[in-house]
Amino acid sequence: MNGFRIGAGERERIYASTTDTYDEAADLDLIAIEYALNGEPVVLTTDERVYAARLLDARGLDAGAIAHRIGTAASTVRGWKANGWKRGGASKVAPPRSEPKCGEQRMYRRHLRRGESCDVCRAANSAADRRYRLTGSTKASA
Structure with a gap:
């Protein structure tokens, strides 16, 4: 058979950085982030997931697609976006x-x-x- 599955063709590769492999200031592994951006299986830290989600959102992906690529829930991605791409700001802290x-x-x-x-x-x-x-x-x- 001469055909291929829809969506299985070559797609553009997304690069997190073209020169650096590690960001010491933010403690980010840019190679692992690049793998996640391109849908390859990789384990990310929370900060790396937030960074990858921000990059994917800038490319126009919806929260569900972003969550699938970085291995988290869509509600978590929406919370990060609502919090200005910072982690953990949506929870309410009880007063002392x-x-x-x-x-x-x-x-x-x-x-x-x-x-x-x-x-x-x-x-x-x-x-x-x-x-x-x-x-x-x-x-x-x-």
């Missing part, structure tokens, strides 16, 4: 909790760890335990 005060259940736990005895905290822990047994929650009703 306030310091516990005597009379709270969590302060009772601190007293136990330190080997201290506090009647106020013991009463608060008992009340929270009693609420939990009765209602299924340690929170006081509003």
Whole structure:
């Protein structure tokens, strides 16, 4: 048979760099990135994946095609793009909790760890335990 599968023909090779093989400033292996850009199997670090995704996006590929080439999820690629091609900025960090005060259940736990005895905290822990047994929650009703 004289034919070939559609899409199996030669395609243009994408080069990450024509002169360098390693970027010391960003710790990137440009040869591994080049393999990923061209759909060849390779293991990349997260920074290398972000760099490769940015290059493929500049060439007009959609998030699904980019994700397939670099071995990650399309939602991850969209998150990197939304974050200005930086990794890990989409997650929300919870604000730090306030310091516990005597009379709270969590302060009772601190007293136990330190080997201290506090009647106020013991009463608060008992009340929270009693609420939990009765209602299924340690929170006081509003």
